Amino acid sequence: MAVIQTRGLTKRYGRVVAVEDLNLEVEEGEVFGLLGPNGSGKTTTILMLLGLTEPTSGEARVLGLDPMREPLKVKARVGYLPDQVGFYGELSAWENLRYTTRLLGLPEAEAKARIEEVLKRMGLWEVKDRKVAAFSRGMRQRLGLAEVLLKRPKVAILDEPTLGLDPEAAREFLELIKGLKREGITVLLSSHLLHQVQEICDRVGLFHKGRLALVGTVEALAQQVLGGGYEILVEASPGLEEAFQALEGVGRVEAEGGRYRVLASRDLRPELARIAVERGSLLGLSLRKPSLDEVYARYFQEVAHAA
């Protein structure tokens, strides 16, 4: 069953189109990435899914509920981590979460148990009595995720979760998100840092100017846009370009002296290695997963060319 479903979802601010005719389906238990540059409609989409912004037209269903009609039920089941998440700086981490449990209407004992559980899980238990004003960006972000878990959500919506984190903190945070998936929580995350999130997303949707331009797994998108799902880097003697190109399954070969970049539909490393060794020397061979950045850049180059 699709956990999140939208049909023709559109949002306009006056004449500016924020999101146009969005048809999206997110399956239960998957990590779905809404990717795209700033201002491409990701946050607006998320706010409409939570019932915090009214769509101009179209409809959305989250866990089978209409976020416009039953926002309280949706918000009780869906955890949301806003971008630039803020907390009350003059309150401690524990007090901030206690306020959330009150808003959730949890009974006292249950609330305390859950707060302890999520703070320990996010590694914030030691600093629970410290004022949030003294927290680093990474700690705030983890506190935000702790708050999301407080609800025991079925769906977690994370808006730009790694923005502003240093690489190490970002990696740790992505690990935490993987943990949510293992628990069976459906995760919808938005980001413009494509390379950071591509590893943890089962499927991604690329936004461009309010429209969902591409949807699918990273491999499928690479296949579709770049002409090959596998990118193999070969360092060998020069002049092998045509031999590589003649192999079955090779989409494109880019050569630069003795460095080749081969785009193929399957893993052609053995074949490429054999050719290289037969006709000279093989210095290096590596398989690189296609990066979403390239898919994105290429796709919009094509769009721009076509226009």
Place this chain on the structure above:
Amino acid sequence: MRREGSPWTGLWAVFFKEMADHLSGLRMRILEALILLSALAAVYTGTQTLRQTVGEDPYLYLKLLTTAQDPLPSFVGFLSFFVPLAAIALAFDAVNGEYARGTLSRVLSQPIYRDALLFGKFLAGLGTLTVLLLALFLLVVGLGLFTLGVPPEAEEMARAFFFLLATLAYAGVWLALALLFSVLFRQPATAALAAIGVWLFFAVFFPILTDLAASALLLQADPFDPESQLRQANLALWVSRLSPNTLYAESLTALLNPAVRSLGPILITQLEGAVLGTPLPLSQSVLLVWPQLTGLFALAVLLFTLGYVVFQRQEVRA
């Protein structure tokens, strides 16, 4: 499209959180100290004056609240000055502060409606002011007991109760105004300045303007025609009542001074058979200021509603 679920969900959670913030916040401490000091000073000088006349006045405690002695204004004078300031200080960053801290979208993504957030904040401000006023009032009465040595009477306390109620309605107006500005302006400083600007306008410029407006609207005030003069006086009064300050001042006059029989000009014929200086019963005094009280209450509701409507239409993202 009807939305489901109660708009009151989470109201008390917001109320208690905001109230705790107010009561423990530095801003409130400063205000409390300021109000307490000035009120004590006013009451102290009041008791000094009243000591000589103890036993002559049946409404000693009401006098205690209203007696002024140069250079200090009376207790109620201080209150009508500080209550708007306190109310503005409590609410000017209520909503835009949440935007600035990035907490609004997080709080609103919890299962509550915006109604609960705004109304909870308003109620918390009102609750804080109630606690403040009540504490201050009890302190003053206690101080009076101490220095005057006469226990207050039931009627005095009843009048004082209505006085507190009127003060609360007056505070509600300024609270709702500050809340409205906190929704309208994204910068808390702008909202505070705008609210204080409105307060200054009504406190300083409005009384000057009412006279000007009355003579501008009714040019033919003939010095030899008493009727036209009466008309002009009535018009000036009517215009001045557009200000919450006037409404509040009139309420206080009638509630705390039982001898007051009318809040406007009165003709000599209307006084026929009246024994001047005899106090009105409480019910009659309340009846006299009922329109003023209603007006203050209505103004607070109106301002809150405006803020509510604007807030409902606002985008959540900063």
